Amino acid sequence: MKNRDLLIGFATGAVTAFLVKEAYDRKEKLYSADDVLKQVKSAFKEEGPIDGSWIFMKTEPYKQHAVTTEVYKGGITRHRQDQLEQFEFLADAYTGAVLEVKKV
Incomplete structure (x- = not known):
């Protein structure tokens, strides 16, 4: 050789x-779905106790205008003034940032 x-x-x-x-x-x-859910629950707990929460462990594609990313979809349930409130959220899977929260 x-x-x-x-x-x-x-x-x-x-x-x-x-x-x-x-x-x-x-x-x-990707952020773990559990870490994202803990972050969102922590933010909601600042306004009062929560009754339940959930998150899909698999990411979904999300497009807003020209930007596309992967997101986790989840939800929070709580009672406020004797009424049940339910929220759904979308969180960026790469940064953990909450992109959207809407009351259901």
Whole structure:
């Protein structure tokens, strides 16, 4: 085996490893659905106790105007002034930020 062949093999391996690492690092990591739900529950608890909550563990695509992202969909239930209130929310799966809350 010539030194030139060994050097070419080493360079090819190094370049391949670098490209695989870059591709892995670019892949954005999702927040866990549980962490998003804890954050939303915490915000609602500041206004009073909540009775129940839920979240879909699988993300859904969400498009608003020209922006598309993945979101978690969930809900909160609470009693306020002897009336049941239900809310649904959408939270960005990449940042955990709540994008929309609507009363049902």
